[in-house]
Amino acid sequence: xxxxxxxxAMADFHQVLAxxxxxxGERALRALHLLALVREFGSTxxxxxxEGGVRGYVFGFVTPNGTGYVHLIATRDDAxxxxxxRRLYAAFAGAAERHGARQLKAITSTENTGSIAFHRSIGFxxxxxxxxxxxxxxxxxxxxxxxxxx
Ligand SMILES: CC(C)(COP(=O)(O)OP(=O)(O)OC[C@H]1O[C@@H](n2cnc3c(N)ncnc32)[C@H](O)[C@@H]1OP(=O)(O)O)[C@@H](O)C(=O)NCCC(=O)NCCS
Numbered sequence: 001x002x003x004x005x006x007x008x009a010m011a012d013f014h015q016v017l018a019x020x021x022x023x024x025g026e027r028a029l030r031a032l033h034l035l036a037l038v039r040e041f042g043s044t045x046x047x048x049x050x051e052g053g054v055r056g057y058v059f060g061f062v063t064p065n066g067t068g069y070v071h072l073i074a075t076r077d078d079a080x081x082x083x084x085x086r087r088l089y090a091a092f093a094g095a096a097e098r099h100g101a102r103q104l105k106a107i108t109s110t111e112n113t114g115s116i117a118f119h120r121s122i123g124f125x126x127x128x129x130x131x132x133x134x135x136x137x138x139x140x141x142x143x144x145x146x147x148x149x150x
Contacts, residue, residue, distance in 0.1 A: 023074035068096025093148030
């Protein structure tokens with residue numbers, strides 16, 4: 001079986017938390033994994049799986065102003081560099097467009113050079129926004145228009 005991308009089930013949510021270091025390394029981001037997102041925005045919270053289990057996920061939602069906001073995207077350590085992150089974004093973009101999104105948005109820390117390179121590779125514009133996460137806490141903010149054609 002090849003990789004299939006589908007809405008996340010509760011079991012998938014718990015699986016990615018159990019495998020947290022394989023997605024995020026030393027970074028402790030469990031608290032950002034909100035079950036409410038999976039329950040309330042199920043059609044834009046997606047996992048990629050094959051016979052080896054869940055290989056990646058994207059959790060996001062569509063805002064009232066038509067922005068498909070990606071809260072978390074990650075691929076498992078054994079799936080990196082295979083195009084899976086791009087496929088997850090394409091699947092998210094399709095789901096977001098069906099809910100009226102006209103652009104995509106994501107944020108990451110200014111130190112996350114891998115994420116910045118990834119988002120640039122898939123066509124996002126980036127801006128460093130001072131104080132985005134509170135006083136003195138700048139974030140890299142990514143925007144790109146839809147449709148997501150590559
Ligand atoms: C960022 C991440 C999701 C990328 O996933 P991936 O499956 O490796 O990405 P892909 O294989 O689809 O790569 C797509 C493009 O991004 C580029 N890219 C991906 N990661 C990169 C990196 N660390 N450095 C430079 N370029 C990178 C690829 O070269 C590719 O470019 P190309 O299509 O022009 O050849 C993955 O590395 C990850 O899970 N990182 C940890 C979690 C994280 O930081 N998530 C993002 C913040 S929310």
